[in-house]
Amino acid sequence: GEDVEQSLFLSVREGDSSVINCTYTDSSSTYLYWYKQEPGAGLQLLTYIFSNMDMKQDQRLTVLLNKKDKHLSLRIADTQTGDSAIYFCAESIGGATNKLIFGTGTLLAVQP
């Protein structure tokens, strides 16, 4: 079945790098996404990676995909207090619905 797992909590100091990890089970995933949710708000798309890619870099964000291990990570360089939020990974299995399977979310707390 489809399942996406993340660790619940990560705490880092301002200026350090953050690495948020995600594992998924559906090998037919076409795109994998990272969304950010600030308190009481909707989800903001941060970045995404196509399943035939290993890495994607976008400014402070680096996404690594290990398709063999079904492991996805999001690295945030020079983490700032404004990065404190819940981060969701999601896999899209494509097809006719563009259905997304979301992980449980990782709460990133950035200490000043």
Add this chain to the structure above:
Amino acid sequence: DGGITQSPKYLFRKEGQNVTLSCEQNLNHDAMYWYRQDPGQGLRLIYYSQIVNDFQKGDIAEGYSVSREKKESFPLTVTSAQKNPTAFYLCASTRTAGGQVETQYFGPGTRLLVL
């Protein structure tokens, strides 16, 4: 500015009452989605619509109903049959529904509380 709006931001429901959550988009997107978010959990799909006048059940459709009479609007009704409606409800849309993977864009959400 193009985007997705949801209203109200907070909604209170009395026992046995039906309530309707609004979702509007001016992105000219074909497909729209409703998700429910509970504390400490990921998003779960309630209903989705790939085109006007058509919609399908998601993973947790029981106790909910939708309509898609206009491309830009996809209201969700939480009926009295939904026994645990307290949650954060998120609406999303994509440019097209199928054939290729499209990124989903989300509204700001509506928090529903039962009195």
